Amino acid sequence: MGIRFLLFFFLFSLPGIMCKESPDVTIIVRGSALAAETNDEFVCATIDWWPPQKCNYNQCPWGKASVFNLDLNHTFLANAIQAFNPLRIRVGGSLQDKVVYGVENLGYPCEPISKVAGELFGFSKGCLSMARWDKLNLLFQKTGAIITFGLNALHGRHHVRNGVWEGAWNSSNARDFIKYTISKGYPVDSWEFDIFYVSGNELSGRGIGASVGAEQYGRDVIVLRNILSELYKNSTLRPLLLAPGGFYEQQWYAKLLQVSGSGVVDGMTHHIYNLGGGNDPNIRKKITDPEYLNHIANTFRDLELTIKRHGPWSSAWVGEAGGAYNSGSPLVSNTFLNSIWYLDQLGMASKYNTKAYCRQTLIGGNYGLLDTETFIPNPDYYRQCIIMASAYGEGSSFY
Ligand SMILES: *[C@@H]1O[C@H](CO)[C@@H](O)[C@H](O)[C@H]1NC(C)=O
Ligand SMILES: *[C@@H]1O[C@H](CO)[C@@H](O)[C@H](O)[C@H]1NC(C)=O
Numbered sequence: 278m279g280i281r282f283l284l285f286f287f288l289f290s291l292p293g294i295m296c297k298e299s300p301d302v303t304i305i306v307r308g309s310a311l312a313a314e315t316n317d318e319f320v321c322a323t324i325d326w327w328p329p330q331k332c333n334y335n336q337c338p339w340g341k342a343s344v345f346n347l348d349l350n351h352t353f354l355a356n357a358i359q360a361f362n363p364l365r366i367r368v369g370g371s372l373q374d375k376v377v378y379g380v381e382n383l384g385y386p387c388e389p390i391s392k393v394a395g396e397l398f399g400f401s402k403g404c405l406s407m408a409r410w411d412k413l414n415l416l417f418q419k420t421g422a423i424i425t426f427g428l429n430a431l432h433g434r435h436h437v438r439n440g441v442w443e444g445a446w447n448s449s450n451a452r453d454f455i456k457y458t459i460s461k462g463y464p465v466d467s468w469e470f471d472i473f474y475v476s477g478n479e480l481s482g483r484g485i486g487a488s489v490g491a492e493q494y495g496r497d498v499i500v501l502r503n504i505l506s507e508l509y510k511n512s513t514l515r516p517l518l519l520a521p522g523g524f525y526e527q528q529w530y531a532k533l534l535q536v537s538g539s540g541v542v543d544g545m546t547h548h549i550y551n552l553g554g555g556n557d558p559n560i561r562k563k564i565t566d567p568e569y570l571n572h573i574a575n576t577f578r579d580l581e582l583t584i585k586r587h588g589p590w591s592s593a594w595v596g597e598a599g600g601a602y603n604s605g606s607p608l609v610s611n612t613f614l615n616s617i618w619y620l621d622q623l624g625m626a627s628k629y630n631t632k633a634y635c636r637q638t639l640i641g642g643n644y645g646l647l648d649t650e651t652f653i654p655n656p657d658y659y660r661q662c663i664i665m666a667s668a669y670g671e672g673s674s675f676y
């Protein structure tokens with residue numbers, strides 16, 4: 278991949294921050310050999326559900342950056358989204374399976390997520406009020422954002438053991454929510470049906486989050502497809518259906534395509550956290566090691582092949598990619614160093630025909646493109662850029 282050239286170009290095109298005189302470089306792009314094509318809606322960033330009490334490594338990096346409490350009127354936020362022209366925003370994250378939607382007939386008070394010991398991920402169920410959903414859509418429409426929304430795929434299932442959930446999805450609340458969304462004319466581009474830790478390996482008990490069998494899951498995806506067909510019948514909009522939003526496993530993904538059948542899943546989403554935990558002491562080494570970064574190409578290649586073989590009507594999407602899990606790595610995921618991983622990922626995903634790449638996050642955690650407090654790109658990003666540019670010096674390339 279041309280990541281070396283991308284970086285090179287990036288570094289030497291930043292005006293005014295270089296410590297040394299830039300040498301002239303010539304970049305030749307062989308445009309005749311087309312590897313794959315992406316569209317204008319490829320670049321995507323997430324807004325997550327994590328409340329301020331979400332902490333990792335004695336640090337609580339979410340603040341007011343969640344779907345529930347983000348300052349939607351902040352000018353910098355709107356300007357940042359608008360600047361992408363357009364930015365795809367994926368509303369979602371681990372807690373989405375615990376969210377219900379405050380439609381008229383909910384039957385109990387609609388309150389945000391709070392911290393509760395012993396519950397999945399340590400938080401209570403939460404509720405997105407329609408007043409808040411209206412305000413979010415005001416921002417989305419004003420900024421021209423393309424919206425992907427992650428639905429509550431765990432709703433109505435019961436926990437049987439060790440992260441394994443059984444029973445059918447109860448679609449009634451999601452159905453009412455989609456109906457409300459259509460009635461308001463909010464143009465959701467894609468509805469995502471995710472379980473954070475899908476796993477074909479249920480019996481191994483490795484699931485940290487929730488896992489559901491591929492057969493049951495495939496049947497539920499058909500239910501969602503039928504709901505969308507029915508509710509959008511009178512609409513000119515044709516939203517996409519995305520699933521399953523887990524870590525890629527060949528057998529599980531192939532099975533889902535087989536069980537759900539032709540034309541049901543438009544995008545096969547997977548998550549990328551290939552740098553380890555946010556406190557991994559080797560994370561800097563991993564990010565600057567091209568061989569390490571290339572390992573994940575196997576996943577992209579394999580998913581592309583699985584789709585070709587078992588579901589050519591579908592395409593690959595990265596629904597969530599933070600690199601380092603547990604809210605990202607402090608002073609790495611929000612700094613210039615991280616862009617080596619990020620640019621490499623964007624290139625790699627494109628090459629293997631991925632149709633969207635959702636960066637975790639637009640704002641929130643240690644991996645935000647925007648700083649949680651100031652809503653501007655993290656100052657450490659630029660500081661580190663200058664240090665690295667001067668350390669590597671004239672005429673050198675990164676690797
Ligand atoms: C945010 O903006 C909306 C629409 O412009 C306005 O109605 C609302 O009062 C504002 N909210 C705050 C907290 O400023
Ligand atoms: C599904 O959930 C709704 C409330 O959202 C409830 O009224 C209904 O009884 C549930 N259906 C089943 C089959 O459990």
Ligand SMILES: *[C@@H]1O[C@H](CO)[C@@H](O)[C@H](O)[C@H]1NC(C)=O
Binds near residue numbers: 509
């Ligand atoms: C679609 O339009 C028909 C005819 O006006 C109406 O009977 C039906 O309820 C509408 N369906 C939805 C989902 O709005």
